[in-house]
Amino acid sequence: MPNRSEVAYFGAGPAPLPTPVIEKSAEAFVNFDNTGLSLAEISHRSSTANKILADAKDALAQLYDIPTDDYDIFFMQAGGTGEFSAAVQNLVGAWIEKRRRKAIEDLGEGKDAEVLERVKKEIENELKVDYLVTGSWSLKASQEATRLIGAKYVNVTVDARKSNNGKFGKIPDEKEWKLTPSGSALTYLCDNETVDGVEFPSFPNSLEDDERIVVADMSSNFLSRKIDVRKYGIIFGGAQKNLGIAGITVVIIRKSLLSLVPPPTFLHALSSVVPTSGCLPPIMFSFSTIATNNSLYNTLPIFNLYVATLVLQQLVSTFKEKKVSGQEEVADRKAKLLYETLDTHSQLYHVVPDKSVRSRMNICFRITQQEGGQPDEAKEKEFLAGAEKRGLLGLKGHRSVGGIRASNYNAVPLENVQKLAGWLVEFAK
Template sequence: MPSRSDIHYFGAGPAPLPTAVLERASQALLNYNDKGIGLCEISHRSPEANQILTDAKVSLTNLLDIPDDYEILFLQAGGSGEFSAVVYHMVSVWVEKRRKRAEQETKSEGGSEQDLEAKVLERLRKEVKEELRLDYLVSGSWSLKASQEAARLIGPEHINVAFDARKANEGKFGRIPPESEWKLTPRKPGAALTYFCDNETVDGVEFPSFPQCLEADSEEDAPLVIADMSSNFISRKVDVKKYAAIFGGAQKNVGNAGVTIVIVRKSLLPPTSPLAASPLLRSLNLPVGPIVLDWPTIAKNNSLYNTLPIFDVWIAGQVMSGLMETYGDKRISGQQEVSDQKAKLLYGALDKDSQVYHVVPDKSVRSRMNICFRVHGGDSEKEKEFLAGAEKRGLTGLKGHRSVGGMRASNYNAVSLEGVEKLVRYLEDYAQGS
């Protein structure tokens, strides 16, 4: 039976966790802080649970240098749940902005309060029909699913796919078209949100940097950018100020499956939840989301509106504090250096033996986290042979996503440099023997 040190796992998620964190977790599960009960057994409203939340927030804030005007939320439902949450929330924010403007401008026309309400509602219905747009950059399977969920919730007529990368790549994902070709909603009147997936886990595509066309000189002029960072979270430096919100499931780089992290600008969290405006939303034929996905409600309750899996938050906090201890003043830049080094080794080996290996995405958008490639042009028997040989060396989890096939080496934070070097040697040996 192999030991943990004998196996190097490259699966796309749930992903490896640092062994030291798992060793501490095994003790915490049995007896947390010498309380005589395990971490999964303590109340989510206990002082210990609140301290775990506070510590995790502090570690994430320090790692990513998150400004004071952003809130960190821990909730459930994964990244897929946030596909819906961002729509519920940002559409509510858009409607409220329009309602306030309509109310202010309509007051000058005079009339009774009842007449005023009727005029505001009529104007809002017209604006929703003609101007409500949500921009989606479809660069891979996950952003496609997000755009489809948005269309399901509010209707496809309100969804603007600024680009579908398949149209620039013979019907397959693997490229991002030039920004000059993106068809974004003009900033005036502006989209309710501009959404992209920073790293596409299935297709091995990662945005090299924040899109230049989404930059702005001021927050007032900036589009409300929402980014799904589930599979490259805390792997590189991020300028949080450029985003209205960032979210990610924890089970790639941060922790185990069960908790989702949202970083959201506080100005988008009204004192009263948008759910309080549910009658208005219904009258506009817009959806009202479940309260467990409502960001203002979660923020108001310190992420403890319902029973939060505190063990999962503790794991995430341990991983993030571990990175702070490892990299010190470098913070996330230290982890980025290591991630880049590992990715460079893997792509270097694949490119060197290009007669055997074909990297799927275009070189300009290759993911540092999910290295997708084919063996001998995708020959099924050769790829089975490749996987079998890898497993004999303790290199597991290399099979690609079922929707695209091929190989995928996921280079998450807990994948060691030693493991990557071992995979590189196997890539070289397999190519020499082919």
């Protein structure tokens, strides 16, 4: 049986964790801080739980330079997929509340029927949610929006498959995007597509608009590069890639959005034009509820949060004043090594996404029969079998696309990437 140091794991999620975090978490699971109790047994209402939560928020704010006067941080459950629903329900509700308040301002108090009719017309004629579909996860997010509020209100701003022979792997030029000119309830993007190996190289210029509420799913590149938080209305990410273990989701949100909550009775009265399910979130998906209760409206899994807190604190300790930029340097170095190795042997390896949008986190490639040829699944099986013998695990591509995927998350050490690069060279020869 191999020990931990003999295995190089490249799974796409759940993903590797730093060994010191695993070891400290294991102690806490049995006997936390010499209390005689497992951290999994300690109340989420306790001072211990509140300190862990405060420590997590403080470390994250340090790493990303989050302006906490204007942004809140909280933790939820249901993963990134849960946020597909929550983002729509909260922000469509916020859009409606803005229109309701403006109608009252224009028409005056006590004109409930007139206000309702005006907002109904505005919903029918103006409500849109924009989706940049650049991979499998953003596609799922757009499909969830359609399920919740109906296709009429969902604007697929760009579908990357249409300019890439029906497959994901490129992000079309921004000139081709068909954004709602102004006033959309949200503009969604998946910053890094885990399945397809596509990552936005930077924040899109066309979204540089103070009025546009950008919602970014950063589940698989969270804490891997410096970002300007102020450009986003909401950033969310499931924990199980770069942050911790499955079971919690982090949300960074502009505080001004939290107060835009319409009365439920008003939303019920709008059901003839927009489904209530699309603008009235379940209480556990209500951003304002979770924020008001400091992530503790219900029983937050504190052990899962503790693991994330340790990861965050280790990043703070490791990179100090460099903050997340320090981790970005490491991520870039690891990705460069793998891509240069693959490109050097391009007669055998074909990197799936276009060079302009290659993910630093999920390196997706095929083994081909000849340069530029069709994938050779027999060779891919041979490569994966050889990799496993060498302790290189978790390299099989997503079942929907096949091939090989090396997930280069933060906790994957450079030496493990070097081992994989060595096997790529050995197999090519």
